[in-house]
Amino acid sequence: MQHTDTILIVDFGSQVTQLIARRVREAGVYSEVAPFQSAEAAFERLKPAGIILSGGPASVTAENSPRAPQAFFEAGIPILGICYGQQVMSAQLGGNVVVSGDGGEFGKAFVDVKSHCALFDGLWAEGERHQVWMSHGDKVDAIPPGFVPVATSEGAPYAIVADEARRFYGVQFHPEVVHTPDGGKLIANFARHVCGLPGDWTMAEFRDAKIAEIRSQVGKGKVICGLSGGVDSSVAALLIHEAIGDQLTCVFVDGGILRAGEAEQVVGLFRGHYNIPLVHVQAQTLFMNGLAGVTDPEAKRKFIGKTFIDVFEAEAKKIGGAEFLAQGTLYPDVIESVSFTGGPSVTIKSHHNVGGLPERMNMKLVEPLRELFKDEVRALGRELGLPDVFVGRHPFPGPGLAIRIPGEVTQERCDILRKADAVYLEEIRNAGLYDAIWQAFAVLLPVRTVGVMGDGRTYDHVLALRAVTSTDGMTAEVFDFPSDFLPRVATRIVNEVKGVNRVVYDYTSKPPGTIEWE
Numbered sequence: 283m284q285h286t287d288t289i290l291i292v293d294f295g296s297q298v299t300q301l302i303a304r305r306v307r308e309a310g311v312y313s314e315v316a317p318f319q320s321a322e323a324a325f326e327r328l329k330p331a332g333i334i335l336s337g338g339p340a341s342v343t344a345e346n347s348p349r350a351p352q353a354f355f356e357a358g359i360p361i362l363g364i365c366y367g368q369q370v371m372s373a374q375l376g377g378n379v380v381v382s383g384d385g386g387e388f389g390k391a392f393v394d395v396k397s398h399c400a401l402f403d404g405l406w407a408e409g410e411r412h413q414v415w416m417s418h419g420d421k422v423d424a425i426p427p428g429f430v431p432v433a434t435s436e437g438a439p440y441a442i443v444a445d446e447a448r449r450f451y452g453v454q455f456h457p458e459v460v461h462t463p464d465g466g467k468l469i470a471n472f473a474r475h476v477c478g479l480p481g482d483w484t485m486a487e488f489r490d491a492k493i494a495e496i497r498s499q500v501g502k503g504k505v506i507c508g509l510s511g512g513v514d515s516s517v518a519a520l521l522i523h524e525a526i527g528d529q530l531t532c533v534f535v536d537g538g539i540l541r542a543g544e545a546e547q548v549v550g551l552f553r554g555h556y557n558i559p560l561v562h563v564q565a566q567t568l569f570m571n572g573l574a575g576v577t578d579p580e581a582k583r584k585f586i587g588k589t590f591i592d593v594f595e596a597e598a599k600k601i602g603g604a605e606f607l608a609q610g611t612l613y614p615d616v617i618e619s620v621s622f623t624g625g626p627s628v629t630i631k632s633h634h635n636v637g638g639l640p641e642r643m644n645m646k647l648v649e650p651l652r653e654l655f656k657d658e659v660r661a662l663g664r665e666l667g668l669p670d671v672f673v674g675r676h677p678f679p680g681p682g683l684a685i686r687i688p689g690e691v692t693q694e695r696c697d698i699l700r701k702a703d704a705v706y707l708e709e710i711r712n713a714g715l716y717d718a719i720w721q722a723f724a725v726l727l728p729v730r731t732v733g734v735m736g737d738g739r740t741y742d743h744v745l746a747l748r749a750v751t752s753t754d755g756m757t758a759e760v761f762d763f764p765s766d767f768l769p770r771v772a773t774r775i776v777n778e779v780k781g782v783n784r785v786v787y788d789y790t791s792k793p794p795g796t797i798e799w800e
């Protein structure tokens with residue numbers, strides 16, 4: 283893709299680098315992330331109007347720690363260094379970085395604005411104090427020639443530094459995370475005001491650029507698209523269909539780990555709205571047999587990821603072969619499974635469509651949504667005219683009910699969970715709460731407790747209910763139901779679902795919990 287008006291983000295391995303890209307896109311400016319190892323090539327290709335250096339886990343003080351290409355500092359374009367990015371810029375331009383003796387700053391902090399710089403235009407004024415989010419062990423203790431400190435914090439005398447002549451800025455905190463309330467505006471000021479970009483980039487442009495990219499990747503080849511009926515794969519399928527028309531076949535897999543009525547609903551809705559060939563594969567036996575005896579969450583995920591691919595490959599054969607497999611992979615799937623850059627960030631869980639993929643794949647991947655977050659995909663879906671029933675659906679993970687049954691997954695347990703989950707979702711819809719919640723589901727625990735029903739003793743499963751709000755699935759808050767709601771659901775479930783005699787609610791936010799239990 284050739285873009286003018288681009289910002290290049292150099293990734294040093296931070297867990298939140300893509301959030302920088304997202305904030306820049308929110309400011310109406312296109313941006314691309316490149317790992318520091320290949321940043322020079324990306325620079326040549328994009329000819330960016332500005333550069334942002336990300337945070338990262340390394341210490342600038344360590345031997346052989348990553349550096350930015352020195353030529354970037356001589357290119358005459360604005361640079362914003364964030365955390366590690368600020369530290370590396372300081373080290374490379376003649377300042378100094380030390381490991382702070384008192385262990386650093388982690389979490390909420392405040393900066394005091396000491397003097398003005400272009401990042402603050404229309405936003406912050408001298409003498410004000412603002413909340414930011416810090417996560418650093420090292421700090422800059424001498425700034426390079428040309429820089430002045432423009433804001434300080436308790437733990438970082440150089441919380442924000444600026445060299446207005448060269449348009450270089452460094453911040454020790456993370457403006458890209460929501461816990462820095464004005465962070466998005468600081469990044470927008472950098473992208474539009476400092477770099478002088480118009481801020482007119484839109485999802486419509488993303489759509490056009492991706493369609494061109496898909497055409498050039500696929501050529502005359504055939505594509506199989508794993509379609510779950512979720513918003514991600516539906517958007518991916520539409521985009522690919524716009525690009526290559528009848529070279530595309532969609533495949534919906536029912537492995538017995540779907541919710542009640544889901545297969546009929548998805549296949550019906552999709553066939554009702556679109557004229558795209560859709561194969562409905564019944565693979566319940568294959569999945570259930572393979573899951574027998576598997577209790578480790580990562581082993582479940584890897585088995586499911588591999589089995590999905592086996593099914594896709596078998597279907598590809600039936601249509602005379604397909605060179606490409608399309609998936610609705612999003613950025614959060616990627617960041618939690620593997621580091622985006624192959625760099626040093628840590629694996630949290632193997633999403634079935636990324637870290638759960640088998641090592642040898644016969645088909646090449648087409649993943650047009652790989653850089654996007656869920657709410658951006660929803661915006662793209664609306665852009666493509668996807669009906670609200672698809673756009674507004676709660677996310678549902680590919681490994682489905684299997685990762686909501688800690689311990690062994692059996693047909694019987696899936697059936698119990700399916701029933702309980704359906705009651706919970708029905709009550710949520712009846713209460714008009716579906717759209718206020720980001721994701722809601724039940725988890726069947728491998729724990730039995732004693733109860734009393736009809737004067738008899740019961741000894742049955744515990745069911746946990748979860749509901750969260752979120753914008754992108756990277757962080758989540760517990761949903762606060764009206765006080766009569768959960769008791770009503772609990773009563774219905776215990777009365778209607780044989781095998782469950784106790785219901786509990788999960789109050790854990792993400793972090794420290796994840797949304798799913800496995």
Ligand SMILES: Nc1ncnc2c1ncn2[C@@H]1O[C@H](COP(=O)(O)OP(=O)(O)OP(=O)(O)O)[C@@H](O)[C@H]1O
Nearest residue numbers: 508509510512513514515535609610677678679680
């Ligand atoms: N039952 C399924 N059949 C075929 N492909 C699937 C199935 N479940 C998941 N996939 C594939 O795995 C990808 C990732 O799943 P994921 O759940 O993240 O996305 P989604 O289902 O499209 O959207 P959502 O996150 O809203 O549920 C999907 O985009 C799709 O390509």
Ligand SMILES: O=c1[nH]c(=O)c2[nH+]cn([C@@H]3O[C@H](COP(=O)(O)O)[C@@H](O)[C@H]3O)c2[nH]1
Nearest residue numbers: 632633634677678679680681755796797798
């Ligand atoms: O397609 C998917 N394949 C997976 O393997 C997978 N694991 C988690 N999820 C979904 O991702 C979001 C974040 O979930 P976690 O906080 O549990 O990581 C939530 O929306 C989860 O439902 C998955 N989606």
Ligand SMILES: NC(=O)CC[C@H](N)C(=O)O
Nearest residue numbers: 337338365366418419420
């Ligand atoms: N978040 C970061 O970029 C941290 C930078 C560096 N590793 C430090 O601890 O200071």
Ligand SMILES: [Mg+2]
Nearest residue numbers: 512678679680
């Ligand atoms: Mg899904």
